[in-house]
Amino acid sequence: MSHGAGAADLHHEERPELQHHFETPEQQFESGKFGMWVFLATEILLFGGLFCAYAVYRALHPEVFVYASLFLDRVLGGINTLVLICSSFTMAWGVRAAQLGQRRLLIVLLGLTILGGLGFMGIKYVEYEHKWKAGLLWGTHYRSQADGHALHHGDAGTEGHGVAPDGHAEPDGHASEPGAAAEQAAPDPRAGLPPAAAAALPPTVPVPEGRTFGDGENASLIPPAAVGPVGVRPPEPAEDDDDLARRLRNEPRNVHLFFGIYFTMTGLHALHVIVGMILIGYVMARAIRGDFGPRYFTPVDIVGLYWHLVDLIWIFLFPLLYLIE
Amino acid sequence: MTTLDASVPRPAQRPASDRDNYLTHARGFLSWAFTLDHKRIGVMYLVSTLGAFLLGGLLAMLIRTELLTPGPTVIDADTYNNVFTLHGAIMIFLFLIPVIPAALGNFVLPLMLGAKDVAFPRMNLLSYWIYATGGIMLLGVLLTGGLDTGWTFYTPYSTTTNTSVGLATLAVFILGFGNIFTGVNFITTIHKLRLPGQTWSKLPLFIWAQYATSVIQILATPVLGITVLLIFIERVMGVGIFDPNLGGDPVLYQHFFWFYSHPAVYIMVLPAMGVISELISVFSRKPIFGYKAIAGSSLAIAIVGFFVWGHHMFTSGQSNLAGTIFSILTYAVAIPSAIKVFNWVATMYKGNIRLDAPMIYALSFLWLFGIGGLTGLFLGNLGVDLHLHDTYFVVAHFHYVMVGGTLAAFLGALHYWWPKMFGRMYNEPLARICAVLVFLGFNLTFFVQFIAGTKGMPRRYFNYLPEFTVYHQISSAGAFLTGLAFFIILYYLLVSLVRGRPAPANPWGGATLEWQTTSPPHPHNFPEPPVLTGPYEFSALVFDEEVGGYVLRPERAGGAPSGAEGHR
Ligand SMILES: [Cu+2]
Numbered sequence: 001m002s003h004g005a006g007a008a009d010l011h012h013e014e015r016p017e018l019q020h021h022f023e024t025p026e027q028q029f030e031s032g033k034f035g036m037w038v039f040l041a042t043e044i045l046l047f048g049g050l051f052c053a054y055a056v057y058r059a060l061h062p063e064v065f066v067y068a069s070l071f072l073d074r075v076l077g078g079i080n081t082l083v084l085i086c087s088s089f090t091m092a093w094g095v096r097a098a099q100l101g102q103r104r105l106l107i108v109l110l111g112l113t114i115l116g117g118l119g120f121m122g123i124k125y126v127e128y129e130h131k132w133k134a135g136l137l138w139g140t141h142y143r144s145q146a147d148g149h150a151l152h153h154g155d156a157g158t159e160g161h162g163v164a165p166d167g168h169a170e171p172d173g174h175a176s177e178p179g180a181a182a183e184q185a186a187p188d189p190r191a192g193l194p195p196a197a198a199a200a201l202p203p204t205v206p207v208p209e210g211r212t213f214g215d216g217e218n219a220s221l222i223p224p225a226a227v228g229p230v231g232v233r234p235p236e237p238a239e240d241d242d243d244l245a246r247r248l249r250n251e252p253r254n255v256h257l258f259f260g261i262y263f264t265m266t267g268l269h270a271l272h273v274i275v276g277m278i279l280i281g282y283v284m285a286r287a288i289r290g291d292f293g294p295r296y297f298t299p300v301d302i303v304g305l306y307w308h309l310v311d312l313i314w315i316f317l318f319p320l321l322y323l324i325e
Numbered sequence: 326m327t328t329l330d331a332s333v334p335r336p337a338q339r340p341a342s343d344r345d346n347y348l349t350h351a352r353g354f355l356s357w358a359f360t361l362d363h364k365r366i367g368v369m370y371l372v373s374t375l376g377a378f379l380l381g382g383l384l385a386m387l388i389r390t391e392l393l394t395p396g397p398t399v400i401d402a403d404t405y406n407n408v409f410t411l412h413g414a415i416m417i418f419l420f421l422i423p424v425i426p427a428a429l430g431n432f433v434l435p436l437m438l439g440a441k442d443v444a445f446p447r448m449n450l451l452s453y454w455i456y457a458t459g460g461i462m463l464l465g466v467l468l469t470g471g472l473d474t475g476w477t478f479y480t481p482y483s484t485t486t487n488t489s490v491g492l493a494t495l496a497v498f499i500l501g502f503g504n505i506f507t508g509v510n511f512i513t514t515i516h517k518l519r520l521p522g523q524t525w526s527k528l529p530l531f532i533w534a535q536y537a538t539s540v541i542q543i544l545a546t547p548v549l550g551i552t553v554l555l556i557f558i559e560r561v562m563g564v565g566i567f568d569p570n571l572g573g574d575p576v577l578y579q580h581f582f583w584f585y586s587h588p589a590v591y592i593m594v595l596p597a598m599g600v601i602s603e604l605i606s607v608f609s610r611k612p613i614f615g616y617k618a619i620a621g622s623s624l625a626i627a628i629v630g631f632f633v634w635g636h637h638m639f640t641s642g643q644s645n646l647a648g649t650i651f652s653i654l655t656y657a658v659a660i661p662s663a664i665k666v667f668n669w670v671a672t673m674y675k676g677n678i679r680l681d682a683p684m685i686y687a688l689s690f691l692w693l694f695g696i697g698g699l700t701g702l703f704l705g706n707l708g709v710d711l712h713l714h715d716t717y718f719v720v721a722h723f724h725y726v727m728v729g730g731t732l733a734a735f736l737g738a739l740h741y742w743w744p745k746m747f748g749r750m751y752n753e754p755l756a757r758i759c760a761v762l763v764f765l766g767f768n769l770t771f772f773v774q775f776i777a778g779t780k781g782m783p784r785r786y787f788n789y790l791p792e793f794t795v796y797h798q799i800s801s802a803g804a805f806l807t808g809l810a811f812f813i814i815l816y817y818l819l820v821s822l823v824r825g826r827p828a829p830a831n832p833w834g835g836a837t838l839e840w841q842t843t844s845p846p847h848p849h850n851f852p853e854p855p856v857l858t859g860p861y862e863f864s865a866l867v868f869d870e871e872v873g874g875y876v877l878r879p880e881r882a883g884g885a886p887s888g889a890e891g892h893r
């Protein structure tokens with residue numbers, strides 16, 4: 001370093017980690033930490049846009065969110081929340097270990113933190129896979145859930161459902177209803193209508209093809225209230241009908257909107273988890289090299305801040321996506 | 326430090342040849358590509374943004390040529406759509422947004438703070454390469470199907486057109502991260518790397534403006550990032566968030582987009598205002614009038630600017646209440662802007678005004694920004710906007726603000742700091758002529774567009790009714806005149822690099838710290854620690870015939886304030 005002279009340069013020679021443009025280690029530490037806080041503000045605004053989209057669509061289509069809440073696994077989401085909170089704890093403890101110069105402990109704690117991140121991603125993978133197979137996806141990839149295939153446990157059930165309009169596995173008791181067999185046999189447009197609606201029409205009235213709303217039990221010529229300006233309430237369920245099955249059949253339009261938001265938000269968050277794990281891995285490599293001690297632990301502290309923010313965002317995502325009703 | 330003898334030659338008095346400077350310190354392509362020196366990164370930004378400006382300017386010339394006559398003149402309608410889209414996208418994302426903050430700011434900001442570099446030099450280099458990558462990707466749309474959405478990427482057209490929107494949005498997303506990193510870097514630098522004793526009230530106003538700009542950059546850019554990302558995944562994966570066919574809301578896109586893009590106007594114009602504060606004060610040889618008012622109004626603009634985005638959506642089916650609120654808030658932004666203008670005028674009052682080229686640009690800024698700002702009030706008015714929305718009036722308004730404001734300030738700043746950056750003086754008489762030419766050509770181009778707009782000429786149209794021909798032809802003539810002036814400027818600036826008179830450390834008599842180091846500066850900025858003076862304390866300077874520039878008065882150079890003690 002060719003510049004300047006005096007006390008500051010002596011510092012620089014003693015302390016290889018001090019970059020040339022800082023005067024003191026304290027200035028370098030404070031700058032790093034301050035910069036990370038400023039960057040975290042950016043991250044919050046990045047997710048802020050998505051939270052805003054969430055709020056707008058929740059207000060515009062509340063029925064979509066209520067319906068979609070049937071398909072989110074609170075147990076897995078809850079476990080994931082716990083996993084992340086624990087990894088935040090090990091990270092915070094790691095910063096302390098770095099400050100106290102406990103190198104072995106620091107390495108172990110960083111390793112545990114990465115493990116927490118991996119565990120989170122693993123559980124996320126299980127959830128994503130289930131949604132993928134069940135067609136709980138965004139946009140045009142979304143598959144109607146009215147037949148309840150996503151909730152019928154046993155993954156074998158995910159194929160062959162919801163494709164053929166009549167091939168769906170109805171919850172108990174429906175196969176024996178009068179007219180069900182006729183429905184399957186008749187190729188006429190009335191086929192999509194429930195027996196009650198079909199019976200109400202005089203046999204001479206033609207039913208325009210492709211102009212029915214909903215299918216199965218709820219099919220009607222008149223659009224449902226959530227869609228048409230003068231709609232009808234869906235027919236009351238049979239008395240032996242179970243509550244979940246009825247809710248599943250009352251599928252509103254555009255449920256895919258929820259899953260578009262769900263995958264965007266959790267996907268972006270998962271990306272941050274991956275970046276966080278890479279950063280922690282980098283810090284861990286430096287810790288193994290013995291870079292950190294009471295005099296220098298800036299990277300541990302800064303990466304820790306980032307990791308805590310990633311956790312914090314999940315703390316908001318979890319109730320908004322999993323615990324809504 | 327306190328022992329510095331006034332008889333010791335200061336850097337400004339040494340001959341230029343024996344000095345180590347940042348340009349000659351290391352040589353070769355790699356020494357630039359991997360440099361961590363904020364000055365070199367600033368120069369790389371400057372060259373890249375000027376390249377983008379050249380390309381965007383040529384596209385502008387093509388637009389004006391096409392519009393010389395109604396109907397097809399030189400290109401067809403589809404090509405025209407591509408040309409005006411790319412003109413807008415290149416000028417905004419690759420030129421106007423980075424040019425003052427990232428190019429000149431990078432060079433000047435640490436110098437003004439008496440710092441050796443920005444807080445995070447590696448992140449600074451990363452910002453540049455992110456910018457370069459995003460820039461190449463944005464230009465890549467030229468080869469991959471073009472882009473015809475307009476720079477605003479409005480849905481649902483942008484999610485259905487078969488032009489290269491995916492690549493363009495990805496480019497904008499990436500460019501955004503370059504801006505964010507620059508913002509984080511500057512905010513941290515201003516907070517943590519100031520010279521000891523340089524309190525917030527002793528910061529140059531350019532720094533205040535950069536600070537306000539950086540705040541907008543870190544808070545608004547991520548929203549743009551997520552917005553264009555949503556467009557990207559909508560196109561690639563079919564997520565229907567903005568697609569009305571799938572229950573999505575295209576107006577939400579407009580909210581998101583303008584939540585960024587209105588503050589982005591201030592990303593472009595606030596640094597320009599910072600430049601003007603410096604220029605007006607230095608070339609009037611008078612301390613800036615109303616320092617606190619100007620500094621505070623920068624922050625006020627930054628904050629209020631976040632709450633006015635709805636004024637772009639008066640005709641998008643927004644509720645009357647929302648429209649009214651946005652209209653009132655839009656009027657409110659005019660207040661801090663006007664505060665600045667009044668203070669600049671008051672600074673000039675009874676000043677000792679010197680009409681060097683930078684000052685001519687500063688005066689053009691006052692005029693052009695004044696017109697641009699005042700016509701903004703027409704557009705911010707709910708009733709009037711219904712008539713003027715999407716007409717040439719809007720085009721003229723934002724070109725007065727963006728070109729008349731930002732570009733004039735940039736040219737002023739470029740001439741002002743050119744001697745510092747490259748150590749050479751340019752041809753001053755020619756520069757003054759060009760400054761006047763730019764001013765005249767610009768007004769010729771855009772003033773008639775106000776008239777055409779009020780008469781109903783819609784923006785972005787390839788064809789027009791014959792009665793608009795005269796306006797378009799005057800406008801095109803003005804554009805060609807401005808274009809000619811830019812080529813002359815480019816010519817004499819390049820010539821100055823080879824044949825220009827070596828610049829003294831302080832040719833203009835600026836009191837901010839960057840003028841205390843050599844021209845061009847030492848690789849580590851200040852070979853000897855700078856003497857902290859007030860940013861507008863012109864009484865501390867005296868003109869030295871021998872040096873050909875200003876130097877600190879001996880009593881100031883000798884008696885360093887105690888605050889500088891222990892620094893370096
Ligand atoms: Cu605006």
